[in-house]
Amino acid sequence: MKIATYNINGINGRLTNLLRWLEEAGPDVVCLQELKCTDNQFPEKILMDFGYHAIWQGQQSWNGVAILSRYGEIQETKRGLDGDPDDTHSRYIEAFINGVVIGCLYLPNGNPYPGPKFDYKIKWLMRLIAHSQKLLTFGLPVALIGDYNIMPTALDTYKPEKYINNALFRPEARQLWEELLKDGWTDAIRQLYPDQRIYTFWDYLREAYGRNAGLRLDHFLLNQPLHERLVRAVVDADVRGWPHSSDHAPVWIELAESR
């Protein structure tokens, strides 16, 4: 089972890239973030023609998350996180697919720090943790996948000193990430590559991709039953070099089928 995450940065503006990558990579499940489209604008038909069922939570101009699946109709289990009835951002959608609970998330960026956006990020992360603890009690395989907008350690950025006061690298966010790991979640990429510099995002500015001035922001957190099935983890970094690419690259993991 091949599960991917891809911050597409505008699904309609980059549909050609998305379809090309879907054909070349052939993932079974895809978590998408930053759709930047309303529910009506989501390209459901085209994706169906390419063999993918979809569920999505759109929003005008910003945010927006979706899950694509080649396993047929998708059983949605949740949309949005509990804990803030005034939260209007489309950032979380969850489904039960092929025996796995898959949460697709787009964590708030949180810049500038300090400020209300950073406070929103931290609160959102605490709401995610509360929900993740509930998921752990079910005894099912669970993956929390998406753009976390967190660099967990100095290994996850080309220049840590530049990011000291950046919301992506602030201790407040990284400590909450550590709390997730303490609860029993495994960072799939770091599990397989503990010492390597691996990036999933390269800024559009100053030829960041050409200089490999990247950040690791897109993560797979796996609970114990799923962690045992982890076979591979790959960043399709070349996709970031395609014309009109998103500033993120697709990332995917391969899971052994359950016995």
Next chain:
DNA sequence: ATGCCTAATGCAATTAGA
């Protein structure tokens, strides 16, 4: 401190991204 780039909105310039 700002621009460098890109998208959406909407048709100029702003907001947001990370």
